[in-house]
Amino acid sequence: MLPQALAMARSLPHASVLLLFALLATGCASTSGARVDARSQPVRIQTDDGWTLAMRHITPEGPVRGRPVLLIPGLASSDVSLVLDPDHSLALWLAAHGREVWTVALRGTGDSDHANPAEGRRSGYGFDTLWREDFRAALRTVRQSTGAEEVDVVAYSLGALVLYAYLAEEGDGVGAAVALAGPTRLDRVGPWLKALVKVSDRFVKREDTLDMGFLSSLTAPVQAYLRGNPVERIALDTRNTPRERWKRFATQVFGELSGGVVRDLIRMVRTGRFTSSDGSRDYRAGLARVRVPVLVMAGEGDQVAPVSAVRDGYLALGGPKAWRLLGTTEGLAVDYGHVDVVIGERAPYEVWAPLLEFLDRAAAGRAIQ
Numbered sequence: 001m002l003p004q005a006l007a008m009a010r011s012l013p014h015a016s017v018l019l020l021f022a023l024l025a026t027g028c029a030s031t032s033g034a035r036v037d038a039r040s041q042p043v044r045i046q047t048d049d050g051w052t053l054a055m056r057h058i059t060p061e062g063p064v065r066g067r068p069v070l071l072i073p074g075l076a077s078s079d080v081s082l083v084l085d086p087d088h089s090l091a092l093w094l095a096a097h098g099r100e101v102w103t104v105a106l107r108g109t110g111d112s113d114h115a116n117p118a119e120g121r122r123s124g125y126g127f128d129t130l131w132r133e134d135f136r137a138a139l140r141t142v143r144q145s146t147g148a149e150e151v152d153v154v155a156y157s158l159g160a161l162v163l164y165a166y167l168a169e170e171g172d173g174v175g176a177a178v179a180l181a182g183p184t185r186l187d188r189v190g191p192w193l194k195a196l197v198k199v200s201d202r203f204v205k206r207e208d209t210l211d212m213g214f215l216s217s218l219t220a221p222v223q224a225y226l227r228g229n230p231v232e233r234i235a236l237d238t239r240n241t242p243r244e245r246w247k248r249f250a251t252q253v254f255g256e257l258s259g260g261v262v263r264d265l266i267r268m269v270r271t272g273r274f275t276s277s278d279g280s281r282d283y284r285a286g287l288a289r290v291r292v293p294v295l296v297m298a299g300e301g302d303q304v305a306p307v308s309a310v311r312d313g314y315l316a317l318g319g320p321k322a323w324r325l326l327g328t329t330e331g332l333a334v335d336y337g338h339v340d341v342v343i344g345e346r347a348p349y350e351v352w353a354p355l356l357e358f359l360d361r362a363a364a365g366r367a368i369q
Helices: 002-011 014-024 090-096 127-146 158-169 191-203 213-223 230-235 243-250 259-271 283-289 307-316 347-363
Strands: 040-046 052-058 069-072 101-105 151-156 174-180 209-211 256-258 294-299 321-326
Touching: 040 127, 052 090, 052 127, 069 090, 069 127, 069 158, 090 101, 090 347, 101 127, 127 151, 127 158, 127 259, 151 158, 151 347, 158 174, 158 283, 174 347, 191 259, 209 259, 256 259, 283 307, 294 307, 294 347, 307 321, 321 347
Parallel strands: 069 101, 069 151, 151 174, 174 294, 294 321
Antiparallel strands: 040 052, 052 101, 209 256
């Protein structure tokens, strides 16, 4: 079996292999094989362009407080990063504190539809599709199902960019929002990603579909035992996220990544602009029109979404906003990495509690700090 797997790996385009390694460091994985809590009820929804997406509905414990919350995961990722297990789940933690919670697996991940041209689901979709189709459908579902005019949104990593694009273009139905580790200036990422872009720009085509599961299945089982491996240095602080938890997180298997999304991210890295696929819509400029309260959170040790790349989005926002740096500068025990914000040991009281406090203040109409 191993020789066959290695032969398959050698047959992959060089750029795809490099891309998979880089994305492995983001900590974005799908739900295949993940333990699903009994309180999580599966929901199937339809996008306007005909794709079926998988959502989860988690009812609150005790009295309901505040608006429903929609959680948006990161790149090539289902919502396992937000529902890892009962002990390390932002979704379940919010429900335990009185919020009605919904999660969504974006297309190509988890139990959502994957590209299949024979069934009318074409590959090659870009970043714009994720907010115009998937985010809209998920938000509409929560509003219709709960009767709430407004929904709070918590978005992680690339999910934060999806949120930003929606807010910049429309924003209807969002009461308050939290952007976790979402970089709007991708040209400020580390040299490892810039080098990757040069190679990927040559090999990855818009119509490609990259299967992220194969490489992660080869590498994830040994990551917990390779001290100081590249993934560990880039993605997390092991003082906050134990290696065994990272191993469990990484082995949940990646979903599909559209070549169209890859091409859009390559362009954003090369130009430093946060725009639509055709360049006609400047999402960063549109953030100045946002009037929804937004909390932006950045990990001081995050090498996937560096502080300056995340703060760019905060500075661009025109409405009520708050900034929170997660690191030793602010008195925390560690400098948070990219994955730590969703599965870190201290995340419930250093990240999630301030996040919920912000949403509660916004829902009550109190001053945003």
